[in-house]
Amino acid sequence: MSGVEGYIYPNEVTLYWSVLIVLYPFITGLVAGAFILASLERVFSVEAVKPTYRLALLTALAFLLVAPLPLVLHLGHPFRSPEMYFTPHDTSAMAMFGYVYMWYLMAVLVFEIWLDYRREIVLLSQTSKGLLRLIYQVMTLGSSNISAGALHIDDKVGWIVTLVGIPSAFLLHGYVGFIFGSLKANPWWSSPLMPVIFIFSAMVSGIAAVMLLYMSTTKLRGQKIDMRCVDTVAMYMFYIFIIDFSMEMLDLVHRVYEADESFRSLNFLVHTKLYFSQIVVQICLGTIVPLVLLFLTQVVKLKEMARKRIYILSGSLALVGVLAMRWNVVIGGQLFSKSFLGYTSYKMALVTREGLLVAVGLTILPLLFLWALVKLLPPWPDKSLHEAATGD
């Protein structure tokens, strides 16, 4: 049998959860992380990061819209997925996906974006033409009330929504960690730390993504990057990264110390099949290098150019590292046999429904959605809109 070493249960030769299942927690992690960055300003009044507020919300929405796709594409019967809404099984963490997703999409993200953008939406519904005008009119839900009183209510309600959004974001991504962490059958996954590690690494990835998007879109628009903003974002990323790294190291040290029946098999796995993706990519390149670089920026006074370069490098490496972590959890957890006596291999397809091309496509798609959202709801102050507002 190709790709099999040692003894594995006969049904374990094929991997049932593919690269698409690696992508899904990565995507919802970006959503949760971007939202937490937005909440820093809205709820915790970290005013320095305000330039990223709207961009973070739109980024979260763009990725959230794509999030169900890898799941649906992976199902044997995608058209039966509404069953999760009609008969969710209350003992299954996976069953809550439908409701948590819908809650987070509509009652948190869309609601908050709508409340924050309502003034612009109403104005644009009056000033734009054609199909766009229709879209904006629908988005107003028929109300054109942007009086001071209405906007004040929007602001108060928006604050509550963001506040509620924080545990909602944790739930949206944390339940994925629980899906893995609650399976006693798989010792690579089974751990109470799993949801915590997922959430903290998600925050790192989301913050890194918004930081990179802010820097690149600002550059593309020919504007000056607000360094106070970026410095603050990077600082939060650094501290959350430390917590994430500590959690992952705690898990590792605990495993090595307890050395239970699965340890020998898992240890061998990490030293052979997972060596490159776990030790080299996730831990060294994806965690330690960005942590050291960010640490430098916190203790040494560096010039703006140097700081920018470090932020871009560490942000990119952190994203790669978090993606590698999802890979190591999902794929790694299926490479070893539950007999602890053998291993199999993951043969990733190229052009099938669960293949690499689809995975790459699903990573690019949110950026296309973001581009459309940015066009529809510009996150940066638009001069012409200002004039239109004050002119009224």
Next chain:
Amino acid sequence: MSGLKDAGHLFRFAGLFVLAFLVFLVVRSYVVPKSFGEYGHYRGASIGEIAARPIKFAGHQTCETCHTDISDTKTKGAHAHVNCEACHGALAAHADDPTTVTPVKPDTAVLCASCHTASAAKPASFPQVDPADHSGGVPCETCHNPHSPIIGSDSSGKTAKGGAK
């Protein structure tokens, strides 16, 4: 508060939710299968569907209703607890239509070896031989009656013959 007037848009947004929820409830009442929840959180009718799957092995009780002489021989011999289809394969089709579906007689030169080839992995008390040493390739039924294999235990002294005359 200056007013519910200024909060009108919020009620519209909430209204969307209420509407969506009502539509959901209506659709759900049509879509969820009627037997769902009958015995637990699953479609009760599936139990009956699974139980109605086609049967391929008739089971030795069915074989014995017709083949009484074979079963008489077998119950006295060493293969008493070896069921008919363990050697003859799945024969529900034959039980369903005995005259049209006629089973193929197994080739003892191949069949018996699958159990009785000696291997240190098998329990030591289990009768096992090296087929080459033991019989040099001669079919096992030359000396052993498959339905009562210990030589001399079969009172007729003849080997078994299957099929109706």
Next chain:
Amino acid sequence: MNISRRHLMILLPAAAVAWKHVLAGTPEDSPNYQMSEHWWGMLIDIPKCIGCGNCVRACQTENDVPDGFFRTWVERYHRSDWHLENPEVISPDGGKEGFPVVKAGEEGMFFFVPKMCNHCADSPCTQVCPVGATFISPDGVVLIDQKYCLGCAYCVQACPYGCRYVHPTKKVADKCTLCYHRITKGLTTACCEACPTGARQLADLKNPNDPIHEFLKTHTVQVLKPQMATGAKAFYNGLDGSVR
């Protein structure tokens, strides 16, 4: 077989009636079968297993099991005297065509272990199904509703025993059904029917006359991976500690 034509005229219709009765529809239709009167399990007697693979072939025939996947399989262990915790295990094509011969004189112990779904009373697989497509029936058999299953494979990940798989063409979860379509009609499972040594025996724990009760009184039995506390109902007699 020496049946005269006269006898055949009598026997055939009787056999036909008997057979049709066996084939009688659903358990709800069959007046003889009440789910609440049964609690199914399986007894596997390791010292009796000779690794012939009859059970694997029979199951494949009875249940149209696709090639490369297994509702039941047989493992051969070589427990060396020096490495008790690290046995050598093989299962060539699930043991379907038996196992290679072992010459006499090898050190350590060899034995065969048939594996299957354990029809756990506290099954982790039914716990994780998001829609209720897999469940334990009122008579103790863990079944899959293949018309409802999404094919998400969460149950496959949750099973500690590796007995589930996703059917390559139906794209739904699949596994041993304890031949539910047979046991509800008074037949035994295909694997038990085909086993030549009685190493596999269907057990009905609610039936006071079932031989399992006497067996459990007089033998020490184990379940696989007892630390998982799954309430497994496949009982193994003579299970060695090296078995994974």
